Amino acid sequence: MNGTLKGIAFPLLAAVALTTQVTSSPRERSIYQLDSSWVEDNGHALRLRALEGKMQLLALIYTTCTGSCPVTVKAMQMYSRTMPDDIKGRVRFVLVTVDPKQDTLPVLREYRREMNLEKRWKLLRGSPEDVRELAAVLGFNYEQIESGQFAHSNLVTVLDRHGEIVHQQKNFAGDNTDVTEAIRQHNN
Amino acid sequence: MRITIVASLVVLTAICLAAEAGPVKPVGGACRNSCRPHEVFVPAGVYNPFFKTGSETRPVTVEPICLSASPITQEEFLKFVRAHPSWRKSRIKALFAEDSYLEDWRDDLTPQSDELSQPVTFVSWFAAGAYCEARGGRLPTVAEWERIAGGGAPANTRDASAGAAHRGATPFAFAMGTSAPELASTGIRFPGVWEWTANFNSALVSGRIGTNEGADTSQFCGDGVRAVDPSDYGAFLRYSFRSSLRANFALKNLGFRCAREIS
Numbered sequence: 001m002n003g004t005l006k007g008i009a010f011p012l013l014a015a016v017a018l019t020t021q022v023t024s025s026p027r028e029r030s031i032y033q034l035d036s037s038w039v040e041d042n043g044h045a046l047r048l049r050a051l052e053g054k055m056q057l058l059a060l061i062y063t064t065c066t067g068s069c070p071v072t073v074k075a076m077q078m079y080s081r082t083m084p085d086d087i088k089g090r091v092r093f094v095l096v097t098v099d100p101k102q103d104t105l106p107v108l109r110e111y112r113r114e115m116n117l118e119k120r121w122k123l124l125r126g127s128p129e130d131v132r133e134l135a136a137v138l139g140f141n142y143e144q145i146e147s148g149q150f151a152h153s154n155l156v157t158v159l160d161r162h163g164e165i166v167h168q169q170k171n172f173a174g175d176n177t178d179v180t181e182a183i184r185q186h187n188n
Numbered sequence: 189m190r191i192t193i194v195a196s197l198v199v200l201t202a203i204c205l206a207a208e209a210g211p212v213k214p215v216g217g218a219c220r221n222s223c224r225p226h227e228v229f230v231p232a233g234v235y236n237p238f239f240k241t242g243s244e245t246r247p248v249t250v251e252p253i254c255l256s257a258s259p260i261t262q263e264e265f266l267k268f269v270r271a272h273p274s275w276r277k278s279r280i281k282a283l284f285a286e287d288s289y290l291e292d293w294r295d296d297l298t299p300q301s302d303e304l305s306q307p308v309t310f311v312s313w314f315a316a317g318a319y320c321e322a323r324g325g326r327l328p329t330v331a332e333w334e335r336i337a338g339g340g341a342p343a344n345t346r347d348a349s350a351g352a353a354h355r356g357a358t359p360f361a362f363a364m365g366t367s368a369p370e371l372a373s374t375g376i377r378f379p380g381v382w383e384w385t386a387n388f389n390s391a392l393v394s395g396r397i398g399t400n401e402g403a404d405t406s407q408f409c410g411d412g413v414r415a416v417d418p419s420d421y422g423a424f425l426r427y428s429f430r431s432s433l434r435a436n437f438a439l440k441n442l443g444f445r446c447a448r449e450i451s
């Protein structure tokens with residue numbers, strides 16, 4: 001056994017650990033420390049810090065995705081529909097496009113209409129560098145594979161109201177138990 | 189506006205090409221000259237990705253860049269944290285680097301004195317990116333890095349690795365970069381550390397590479413990825429390693445170098 005091999009094995013384990021639960025002092029791990037700037041589909045500029053105060057369910061998608069993105073968004077809609085009333089008002093839904101080139105603001109607005117996304121859903125567009133950085137923080141991998149399509153992780157991240165990752169959902173086959181439980185636990 | 193930019197690029201490219209082909213030495217041309225002393229000029233080229241999607245490989249064109257000739261050293265990084273206190277180990281936020289950040293430094297401004305010229309390691313992706321940005325550059329992309337350094341895996345990697353371990357050298361050094369033949373005379377060095385790339389989080393590798401079964405279909409969208417050349421053990425190691433990283437990791441064998449676009 002040698003250092004290099006450990007160097008490979010350790011991050012694998014750590015990555016697994018990170019996906020389940022992140023415990024730390026507040027704000028040290030807040031993704032709102034990222035200095036990136038975004039534009040909502042309605043044209044309003046937004047800094048991530050502006051999301052502070054509410055919990056978020058956040059996912060990276062792109063609108064021309066025919067594979068799993070619609071499943072991800074549908075799952076988030078299901079979480080939204082079935083969320084207990086006591087926490088419903090404290091959660092916001094955020095979709096960030098990984099394909100800012102194709103997903104212009106009009107395209108995002110059309111997507112909102114098509115997917116029937118309510119007002120409390122935010123659709124964000126940013127520079128490729130800022131998307132790459134946000135993805136890196138979330139542990140979301142993606143790469144353009146052929147014209148218009150991306151290979152990417154499937155991931156819904158739950159952020160507490162300080163912007164810290166409290167849960168990451170990678171499997172959308174089940175019900176809303178895990179997500180709801182994470183929200184309930186960290187909703188304070 | 190766009191036309192102007194495109195036209196400028198064409199002109200610049202023409203100048204570069206003319207300079208590259210030109211007989212005048214040691215000037216070397218406008219493009220080569222725009223690189224700094226510790227950088228090497230990397231001409232435009234084509235990178236053939238390690239992975240193919242579907243049935244075909246898709247070569248990626250890479251633009252000319254200036255690239256650090258060696259990974260950034262402890263000494264260079266020390267200058268950076270002197271000038272940018274928020275990147276000192278006592279001040280770094282957990283989001284940007286885990287606890288092991290600069291673990292081998294005695295304190296904020298004290299690397300091991302006998303290692304000043306060695307590559308800085310225990311640095312996160314954020315810290316590496318911030319360093320490059322402060323120097324007017326960025327981290328190289330996977331395509332840029334692989335195209336420059338991805339060649340040259342020994343024919344029998346098992347023997348090479350065992351031999352290196354036996355001699356006390358870094359195991360897997362063969363996978364940590366070997367200069368492309370065209371750059372071999374530039375002084376570019378790969379002293380045996382893994383290196384961060386700008387888009388390290390692009391590969392979707394889980395488990396085995398070489399078959400479609402490698403892709404975890406419950407976690408990833410898109411066609412399964414397959415190695416173009418499954419015998420390229422070095423590339424396999426690099427892609428596996430990158431895909432296991434998170435942006436705040438600070439590891440003993442992981443350093444970085446910077447790229448600068450040629451304006």
